[in-house]
Amino acid sequence: MxxxxxEHVGKRIRQRRWLIGMTQQKLAEMVGIKxxxxxxxxxxxxxxxxxxxxxxxxxxxxxxxxxxxxxxxAQSGSAxxxxxxxxxxxxxxxxxxxxxxxxxPQNQRRRLFELARVLSDVA
Numbered sequence: 001m002x003x004x005x006x007e008h009v010g011k012r013i014r015q016r017r018w019l020i021g022m023t024q025q026k027l028a029e030m031v032g033i034k035x036x037x038x039x040x041x042x043x044x045x046x047x048x049x050x051x052x053x054x055x056x057x058x059x060x061x062x063x064x065x066x067x068x069x070x071x072x073x074a075q076s077g078s079a080x081x082x083x084x085x086x087x088x089x090x091x092x093x094x095x096x097x098x099x100x101x102x103x104x105p106q107n108q109r110r111r112l113f114e115l116a117r118v119l120s121d122v123a
Contacts, residue, residue: 005071007044009053012067014042016060018095030059
């Protein structure tokens with residue numbers, strides 16, 4: 001049975017990978033392992049060593065602490081992770097929407113945000 005910390009770290013790896021639009025294969029190549037190992041990390045079936053977690057963080061542009069954010073008692077480093085529920089972060093469509101949002105140029109992104117805010121107030 002997987003430890004809850006291993007499962008949490010695996011979910012955070014998957015969430016970050018989805019957010020930046022990276023495949024398991026690409027991450028595996030960047031880290032120097034097979035994609036099946038990434039699958040096992042993401043499910044919590046295999047524990048990620050400290051050095052491997054460091055490499056994964058480097059490949060995905062986050063520090064090691066990112067993978068522990070949201071864990072019971074762990075301080076959350078970003079505003080998004082403090083306000084977004086775990087269920088939302090596990091929703092692939094929501095993650096795709098966030099990825100698309102960040103692909104929009106900054107000035108247009110602000111306008112889209114304002115539109116979303118107005119629409120959410122109406123609903």
